[in-house]
Amino acid sequence: MLYTFAKYLVWFIFKFLYRIKIHGKENIPKQGPVIICSNHISNFDPPVVGITSPRxxxxxxxxELFEKKVLGFLLPRINAFPVKRGMRDRNALRQGLELLENGGTLGLFPEGTRSKDGHLQKGLAGAGFFAMRSNATVIPCAIIGDYERFKPLHVVYGKPIEFKSLEADNPRAQDVTDEIMANIQILLEENKK
Structure with missing residues (x-):
């Protein structure tokens, strides 16, 4: 209930402020497990992906965000769950896999932190782990723009990633993440504004 209310409220505010344009929304499957992997340029990225996805x-x-009073109350109610950064967090990994096993949608920012210069950074192995351990469809996403008020912000969803080139090589999680990041980079380059 709160998620739906928050989604419409944030959509109304962000659509007005940032003139959000959505591209490729039809590439996101309507059913089944999905992992959406996006670049990370702002603290506003999670709500922007959240409001532009049909899922x-x-x-x-x-x-650390869950330790703050207001965010600690709000985040679980809008479907966020905590992860310990800098270490292998088994609880977060298990929670993510259970979500995917139940046909849910997991949103990830494989870079792990915001890019200071706007350029795509190397992704962490976690995204590859989820892709390898689940039957989820992986959708690359590129957020393009500077979050300048009243200037267009573009959110581009790419076609599902096919990992056929990696199948024969017995890939590691990092190899899969690298392929995901390459697909995000292609979206960024093809859709420069």
Whole structure:
């Protein structure tokens, strides 16, 4: 209930402020497990992906945010769950896999932190782990723009990633993440504004 209310409220505010344009929304499957992997340029990225996706998304968020009074109350109610950064967090990994096993949508920012210069950074192995351990469709996403008020912000969803080139090589989670990041980079380059 709160998720739906928050989604419409944030959509109304952000659509007005940032002139959000959505591209490729039809690439997101309507059913079944999905992982949406996006670049990370702002603290506003999670709500922007959340309001532009037709699916209800569950995001991992750094554990420290849940220790703040207001965010600690709000985040679980808008489908975020905590992850310990800098270590292998088994609880977060298990929670993410259970979500996907139940046909849910997991939102990830594989870079792990915001890019300071706007350029795509190397992704962490976690995204590849989820892709390898689940039967989820992986959708790359590119957020393009500077979050300048009244200037267009573009959210581009790419086609599902096919990992055929990696199948024969017995890939590691990092190899899969690298392929995901390459797909995000292609979206960024093809849709520069």
């Amino acid at each position: 209800v998304i569950h995001f991992m968020a750094k554990e």
